[in-house]
Amino acid sequence: MKFIFALFCLSPLLAEQPITRLACGSCYKAHRDKGIFKTIAAEQAQLFLFMGDNIYGDSEDEEVMREKYRQLNAQPDYAAFKEQVPVLATWDDHDYGRNDAGRDFTFKESSARLFFEAFDFPQDHEARKSPGIYHSKILGPTGKRLQLIFLDTRSFRSPLIQVKKNRRKTYLPQKSPEATMLGKAQWAWLASELQKPADLRLIISSVQILATDHRFEKWANLPNERARFFKLLRDLNVGPTVLLSGDRHLGEVARLFHHQCGLPFDLYELTSSGMTHAGAPEDPWAGRIPNTYTKHINYGLIDITWTGKKPIVSLSLKSFKGEVQSSTIVDFHEQAQVK
Numbered sequence: 493m494k495f496i497f498a499l500f501c502l503s504p505l506l507a508e509q510p511i512t513r514l515a516c517g518s519c520y521k522a523h524r525d526k527g528i529f530k531t532i533a534a535e536q537a538q539l540f541l542f543m544g545d546n547i548y549g550d551s552e553d554e555e556v557m558r559e560k561y562r563q564l565n566a567q568p569d570y571a572a573f574k575e576q577v578p579v580l581a582t583w584d585d586h587d588y589g590r591n592d593a594g595r596d597f598t599f600k601e602s603s604a605r606l607f608f609e610a611f612d613f614p615q616d617h618e619a620r621k622s623p624g625i626y627h628s629k630i631l632g633p634t635g636k637r638l639q640l641i642f643l644d645t646r647s648f649r650s651p652l653i654q655v656k657k658n659r660r661k662t663y664l665p666q667k668s669p670e671a672t673m674l675g676k677a678q679w680a681w682l683a684s685e686l687q688k689p690a691d692l693r694l695i696i697s698s699v700q701i702l703a704t705d706h707r708f709e710k711w712a713n714l715p716n717e718r719a720r721f722f723k724l725l726r727d728l729n730v731g732p733t734v735l736l737s738g739d740r741h742l743g744e745v746a747r748l749f750h751h752q753c754g755l756p757f758d759l760y761e762l763t764s765s766g767m768t769h770a771g772a773p774e775d776p777w778a779g780r781i782p783n784t785y786t787k788h789i790n791y792g793l794i795d796i797t798w799t800g801k802k803p804i805v806s807l808s809l810k811s812f813k814g815e816v817q818s819s820t821i822v823d824f825h826e827q828a829q830v831k
């Protein structure tokens with residue numbers, strides 16, 4: 493806890509060190525953990541990104557939520573891990589309080605307070621000053637600056653359309669111009685963040701941004717917002733950017749080609765979900781990079797090479813034991829030449 497606190501307090505110090513390795517993961521039940529944080533600790537990552545469903549609170553009772561966070565922070569491997577490795581987090585529906593919930597969830601303020609407490613956000617942290625939990629961080633020296641943008645896909649998200657198709661609950665695209673994923677204030681904040689100088693940006697969204705085909709939560713359920721996201725990246729000429737997500741109880745890497753998103757590079761998304769429970773089926777879809785799907789318990793490892801003019805990013809999915817399930821190289825030198 494001391495060290496996490498130190499990340500916020502000593503950011504000028506850490507800001508001087510290039511970040512070359514991060515680990516990430518999502519969907520974690522402390523009582524089902526058989527030691528994944530021991531495996532991740534061995535990676536010697538400089539940061540860990542908790543990408544949502546960090547607890548399965550699922551309650552409108554503040555005490556229940558608080559107890560679940562207590563169980564997380566008391567899990568022995570995680571407690572030891574976070575003494576060594578700073579943890580930064582966003583949330584998803586289960587730590588927000590209700591499955592697939594959006595802006596109408598009544599208890600979002602108490603959930604946010606508990607989230608900030610559990611992840612040691614200082615009392616004067618910028619994220620605490622406005623509704624929601626979105627926040628960002630820039631680490632590393634000029635030329636090697638890594639920006640981490642943690643989106644809040646819960647607090648402002650308008651209602652979705654859900655139907656039963658073949659007796660399975662399925663979300664349909666909500667195309668109303670009022671429909672929103674991030675809400676007005678967070679969109680404005682994101683635009684201002686994307687104008688800050690950075691050499692690589694990682695944008696963390698609990699729910700998948702690129703996925704289009706599956707029936708669960710995804711940005712594609714709000715197609716205007718998804719299009720707006722790509723337009724914002726284009727308009728602000730954001731430079732090297734990679735997306736990260738969780739939620740799905742599977743691992744995969746997706747790619748949206750430059751000619752599809754209009755950016756001067758292909759947009760990649762690493763989804764790592766299921767640190768203690770996984771197994772979602774391999775529904776085929778065109779955006780997935782072949783052989784990156786895993787149904788097994790997984791975490792993500794992101795290695796960044798800063799030696800060239802642009803970053804080279806390796807996106808790996810690793811098993812409970814630390815075995816590489818897939819590795820995808822995103823070289824922004826090549827990317828920049830793509831026309």
Ligand SMILES: [Fe+2]
Binds near residue numbers: 586739740
């Ligand atoms: Fe989950």
